[in-house]
Amino acid sequence: MKLIIGNWKMFPSSPKEAKSIFNGIKKGVRGVTHAKVIVCPPALFISTLIAIKAKAKISIGGQNSSFEDEGAHTGETSPRALALIGATHVILGHSERRAMGETNKEVSAKVVAAIRNKLTVVLCVGEKARDEHGAYFNEVAMQLHSSLEGFPKNEFKRLVIAYEPIWAIGAKAKRAATPSDCREMSILIRRELTEYFGKKVAFTIPILYGGSVDDRNAEGFLKEGEADGLLVGRISLDPEKFSTIIHIANNFRKL
Numbered sequence: 001m002k003l004i005i006g007n008w009k010m011f012p013s014s015p016k017e018a019k020s021i022f023n024g025i026k027k028g029v030r031g032v033t034h035a036k037v038i039v040c041p042p043a044l045f046i047s048t049l050i051a052i053k054a055k056a057k058i059s060i061g062g063q064n065s066s067f068e069d070e071g072a073h074t075g076e077t078s079p080r081a082l083a084l085i086g087a088t089h090v091i092l093g094h095s096e097r098r099a100m101g102e103t104n105k106e107v108s109a110k111v112v113a114a115i116r117n118k119l120t121v122v123l124c125v126g127e128k129a130r131d132e133h134g135a136y137f138n139e140v141a142m143q144l145h146s147s148l149e150g151f152p153k154n155e156f157k158r159l160v161i162a163y164e165p166i167w168a169i170g171a172k173a174k175r176a177a178t179p180s181d182c183r184e185m186s187i188l189i190r191r192e193l194t195e196y197f198g199k200k201v202a203f204t205i206p207i208l209y210g211g212s213v214d215d216r217n218a219e220g221f222l223k224e225g226e227a228d229g230l231l232v233g234r235i236s237l238d239p240e241k242f243s244t245i246i247h248i249a250n251n252f253r254k255l
């Protein structure tokens with residue numbers, strides 16, 4: 001089953017709009033049986049969306065959480081609180097947070113705390129830029145390796161990797177990566193995961209692609225790119241386009 005995750009980033013700014021987007025996605029997931037959908041709104045709206053979720057098959061996740069369950073950390077989000085209000089997932093190590101100074105060491109501590117609180121971690125990795133010598137492969141391997149430090153191996157079912165090349169993320173990106181860029185990097189990530197978890201487990205951990213995914217290029221990443229799912233930013237705020245992506249993923253049951 002393909003995994004489709006929406007990262008709303010810091011949008012929208014009103015609860016009314018958040019509810020309206022979410023209700024649109026709720027309509028969009030009707031009849032979907034073979035795609036797992038997770039929406040990660042700003043933390044302020046998590047409870048609101050959980051309250052209106054009803055029976056819709058959408059899980060709700062956070063976009064960040066602390067390395068501690070509680071403490072004197074002004075402005076941080078507790079992973080324990082996230083889990084207690086009903087979130088099931090949390091995105092960690094997103095490049096927009098790494099750009100604010102988050103290190104691999106901090107990411108790994110957050111990952112361990114999230115797992116301790118029974119959240120599923122969507123761990124983001126990706127290179128800043130590509131060079132002709134392929135140094136970016138090492139960059140991603142290193143990032144993954146360090147961000148997983150201390151990850152309890154028996155909790156592998158709570159891990160999802162999102163490959164997000166930084167140069168392909170956001171409105172300023174010139175283009176998305178290609179399906180073959182995605183496939184190539186998945187092979188490397190799978191190899192790194194094999195080193196950590198062993199082959200059998202490594203092949204069960206979903207590897208998603210993220211970076212300017214839309215309703216036109218989604219199929220290519222899932223098919224030729226062999227991605228196990230997609231982490232969708234901007235377009236996940238557009239219920240119609242996001243629902244199209246969900247249905248593309250759902251159709252993979254027929255293949």
Ligand code: PEP
Pocket residue numbers: 007009164168169170171173210211212213231232233234235
């Ligand atoms: C993201 O923020 O994780 C992302 C992939 O953004 P976008 O789809 O807007 O490039």
